[in-house]
Amino acid sequence: MSANSETILVTSPLEEEHVSRIREAAPEGVTVVCDQDLLPDTRYVADHKGVDTFTRTAEQEERFAAHLRRATILWDFPASGLADAPNVRWVQTTSSGVGQLVSKLKLADHPVVISTARGVHAGPLAEFAMMALLIHAKRLDYLRAEQKAHRWERYCGTDLRGRVMAVVGAGRVGAEVGRLAKAFGMHVLSVVNRPSPERAAELHADEVMGPDRLVDAVSRADCVTLCAPHTSDTENMIDAGVIARMKPGVVFVNIGRGQLVDEEALIEALRDDRIGFAALDVARMEPLPKDSPLWDMPNVLISPHSASTVESENEKIVDIFIENLRHFVAGEPDRMINVFDKTRMY
Numbered sequence: 001m002s003a004n005s006e007t008i009l010v011t012s013p014l015e016e017e018h019v020s021r022i023r024e025a026a027p028e029g030v031t032v033v034c035d036q037d038l039l040p041d042t043r044y045v046a047d048h049k050g051v052d053t054f055t056r057t058a059e060q061e062e063r064f065a066a067h068l069r070r071a072t073i074l075w076d077f078p079a080s081g082l083a084d085a086p087n088v089r090w091v092q093t094t095s096s097g098v099g100q101l102v103s104k105l106k107l108a109d110h111p112v113v114i115s116t117a118r119g120v121h122a123g124p125l126a127e128f129a130m131m132a133l134l135i136h137a138k139r140l141d142y143l144r145a146e147q148k149a150h151r152w153e154r155y156c157g158t159d160l161r162g163r164v165m166a167v168v169g170a171g172r173v174g175a176e177v178g179r180l181a182k183a184f185g186m187h188v189l190s191v192v193n194r195p196s197p198e199r200a201a202e203l204h205a206d207e208v209m210g211p212d213r214l215v216d217a218v219s220r221a222d223c224v225t226l227c228a229p230h231t232s233d234t235e236n237m238i239d240a241g242v243i244a245r246m247k248p249g250v251v252f253v254n255i256g257r258g259q260l261v262d263e264e265a266l267i268e269a270l271r272d273d274r275i276g277f278a279a280l281d282v283a284r285m286e287p288l289p290k291d292s293p294l295w296d297m298p299n300v301l302i303s304p305h306s307a308s309t310v311e312s313e314n315e316k317i318v319d320i321f322i323e324n325l326r327h328f329v330a331g332e333p334d335r336m337i338n339v340f341d342k343t344r345m346y
Contacts (some may be wrong), residue, residue, distance in 0.1 A: 005072065005074055006030045006031070007070050007071050008030065008031065008032045008033065008071070008072075008073040008074075008075065009033045009034075009067050009068065009070075009071035009073070009075070009085075010032070010033065010034035010076075011068075011074055011076045011077065011078040011178075012039065012049070012094060013039050013040060013047055013050050014034065014075060014159060014314060014318075016034075018318045019032065019034045021318055022054075022075075022318060022321065022322065022325075024042065025322040025326075033067050035063065035064075038056065038060055038063065038064045038067075045305075045309075045311045045312050045314075046309050046311065046313035048076060050206050060190045060250070068084045069085070069086065069087070071088055072090070072172065073089070073091075073092075073325070073328070074088050074095075074334075075321065076091070076092070077091055081106075081107070082105070082107065089111070089113060090114075090324075090328055091112060091114050091115070092324065093114060093116050093117060093340075094117055095116065096116050096119075096120070096121055096229075096308075097230065097256075098340060099229055099230065099340075099346050100230055101164070102345065108275070109342075113191055113333060113336065113339060114339070115320065115324055115339050115340065116271030116340050117316075117320065120308075121173065122173045122175070122176040122252060124177070124310045124313075125173050125227070125255045125281070125307050125308050126173065126176035126180050127218055128253075128279070128303065128307035129180075129223075129225045129253045129279070130180050130184070131299060132277070133160065133165075133253070135277070135279075135301065136158075136276065137159065137160055138157045138210040139155065141298070148263075160185060161184065161185030163186050163187070163222040163223065164187045164220050164222050165178070165188050165189070165222070165225065166221035166224045167190050167191065167205070168226050168227060168228055168256075169191070169192070169226060169227035169229070169234075170193070170194075170203060170227075171227060173227040174190065174192070174228075175203050177227060178190060178203050179204040181204075183221075186223075187206050188206050189206065189207050189209060189217045189218070190203040190205035190207070191211065191214050191217050192208060193208050193211065195208045195210040196208060202303065204209075210274075211237075214237065218242060218245060218246045218247075219246065221250060221275065222250060223250065223251040223253065223254040224251070224252050224253070225255065226238065226254045226256040226260055227255055227256050228256045229256065229345075229346040230256070230257035231345055234256075234257075235259050236259070236262055237261075238259070238261040238262065238265045238266075239265060240262055240268075243265050243266065243274070244269075246274070246275065248273075249273070249274075249275075250274075250276060251275075251276060251278075251279075253278070253279045253280075254278075254279075254280050254282055255307055255308075257281040258283040261284070263284045263294075270300060271293075271295055271297075276299060277299050277300075277301075278299065278300050278301070279301040280294065280300065280302055281303040281307040281308075286319070287304065288302065297325045320337060320338055323337060324336045324337060
């Protein structure tokens with residue numbers, strides 16, 4: 001594979017400092033194309049979508065189409081997928097959970113190599129889960145109300161040490177949730193597809209269980225954190241029956257995908273306070289519809305699918321891209337990291 005034949009096209013917003021890093025690291029002869037005027041303005045740091053009002057002129061569309069025809073490597077999927085990019089052999093995505101996108105674009109049988117941002121978001125997502133647990137345990141809303149009322153009355157909260165955290169889904173996010181939970185002295189149950197005692201250290205878990213023990217895990221947990229991807233096996237895995245078996249007053253955190261949960265059953269459990277508090281970074285329909293009851297529930301925290309987004313995100317994804325670029329150009333695809341498994345769809 002000749003380096004001279006490779007053209008990288010940046011198809012989603014990326015700060016110029018990171019584009020420069022890619023150019024500096026690219027092997028000799030590799031072309032890096034990033035026309036910033038062909039990409040939307042961003043709404044925040046590490047915004048991979050950009051403003052909704054963005055449109056290209058006819059001239060810009062023609063220029064972007066020409067870039068796509070020449071490209072052999074893409075930073076992120078364009079809206080058209082690979083339909084207008086016949087020479088692309090590798091795509092670096094800016095997300096971890098791209099299974100549904102790969103399916104939508106009908107790329108399961110396509111020879112293109114897809115690498116993901118797996119691991120980049122583990123830290124921020126785990127921090128969000130622990131924030132939710134601490135908000136509830138330390139009664140932040142109560143403290144805010146008391147402060148607003150200028151009232152100094154002692155109160156009692158809850159500690160985390162000795163409580164049980166059920167982490168549903170392995171991967172780096174699940175492992176990081178387990179690590180932080182252990183740091184707070186919690187007992188960690190890890191529910192994974194490939195359970196074995198040998199994985200306990202990797203997952204920072206006290207017990208490793210298979211999907212057949214999901215009900216057992218959630219019935220013991222003081223906090224249930226979903227980290228699993230959306231697949232045919234995980235869709236609606238948290239249904240009314242599973243929710244009914246959860247411990248009364250449990251804290252429920254979803255940093256996986258909204259499709260994992262029967263949302264109506266979740267709402268009912270929140271109304272009845274069977275679930276004491278829910279922190280939801282994802283929803284079945286995104287954006288969450290304005291008429292969803294979840295918006296106004298006092299025991300719900302809504303995050304607009306942003307718990308994973310931090311200022312260092314693109315820096316970390318570019319690190320992955322640069323490492324993989326070296327192996328791809330050298331003809332060493334087996335040494336690339338974070339390669340998407342089209343069989344498992346994650």
